[in-house]
Amino acid sequence: MDRARIYMDHHSTTPVDPEVLRAMLPFFTEEFGNAASRSHSFGWRAEEAVEKAREAVAGILHASPKEIVFTSGATESDNLALLGASEARSERGKHLITGATEHPAVLDCCRRLEKLGFRVTCLPVDHNGRISPDEVRAALRKDTILISFMAANNEVGTLHPLAEIGRIAKEHEILFHCDASQAVGKIPIDVEAMGIDLLSFTAHKMYGPKGVGALYVRKRNPRVRLSPLIFGGGHERGMRSGTLNVPGIVGFGKACEIAVRVQPEESIRLSGLRDRLHRKVASELVEVRLNGHPELRLPHNLNLSFAYVEGESLMMAMEDVAVSSGSACTSAAQEPSHVLKAMGVSDELAHTSLRFGLGRFNTMEEVDYVASRVVESVKKLREISPLYEMAREERRGSHAGVIR
């Protein structure tokens, strides 16, 4: 494809910021040391760089550097938090609480825990995708050991009431794990103010490299203990063995440093662009529905359903624009998104949803171009949609020729 491609799928991944890349490069070549080598300067320099990065990574969460465990990414962090904390706490109880719109990295861990004899309560969300703190309270049992809720949903951007959930967890001496992969660097996260004990996130969703993430593990009040999943060498205070990904960690640290610096302004800029995109599309098309909470959501997220037009065909119609769809055409029956389903969106409408994720390098010109491509493509596909034709005929009050 010769035309310039526009990337608006930043919930999926982000490009590495050039400043991040510059910080990483020396650690592939001249500073290639193993951070665990204690006997020479190659090791010392690598360790020093890792510890500097650890401070930046802790800083963005208002945590202390000793509370950061580096992992391969948010999925591993989720696994370590859920499986590791459940095993370590299994003497106290075997019940966990989570939500229906969590990422598969959390839900699949819960399924695994169920196989191991734990019980998991999966709470429903309201039509905006929000968890109610009252329902969290009502789901508590004497043997509840851990609750896990995401900071922001990866599909619709809805924010959960973290501070309220954290308070409930504290009152009942239950651990609170939060998958904040989509939120860190986009909205302020404070593990103290929010009462979070374990928090997963990853570099590649915030303009850092792929393959590196972190788990925040609270050190005091309470001191959280985890059973490790990976053994061999006792790196990361025994919680995660394995030679550290030094260039990745350095890049992660730089990405956090930049995010802290630019986040306040950037979130205003992005929500402005996001609203502009929404306005432009909704003013030229009928029956466009916003999925997710209208206010309490990520500044760069826009999830829209375009009635009568299937999402994958819409993405294909505007191939030079990278977005993602809630409809996955992989098997005989297309499974609509579990998130939209949990929010009560009908299967038909869920198949028509598109997720736009704006990012640091998107411009207003790109937003305007994407809006015009969406409008043009939806109009074209509605013309060939039998559902659109039926709806039009029904509106005209004529049921003649309607074939279902």
Place this chain on the structure above:
Amino acid sequence: MPGSSGEFSETIASRCAALRNAGSLDPASPEVGTGAAGSSAAGDYVRIQLRVLRGKIHEARFKAFGCSGSIASASLASERAEGKTLEEAELIREPDLAAALGLPPQRRHCSALAEEALSNAIRDYRGKRFRRANSNSIIPAGANQ
């Protein structure tokens, strides 16, 4: 978001761009057979319509709600049906559509829907002829085919 859409074949892309044979015919017309397949809740709903004149498919039109593979399959099936007799059109089958479009195995339901909609359209047209023939008993059922 979960899942991936698989590889996009260039044939699917170019066919979706052109949308050959998209449109509708009057379903109430005695010359028109209409067939549908799939369901909107499952993410794919395809409709094919045929206008039959003197035993031959004079015109075929499709409309589709679904992924690009379903749209391309319906477009191709309707295009191939044109100019054929109903018996010839019945030989338009899913594997041929899939092969022509380069559909990967996990997207074969797209071509299956097109075959099903086409065969339902043929059946609808034959049903209409049969009913007309019976209400107007001068011409025996099935004649002139």
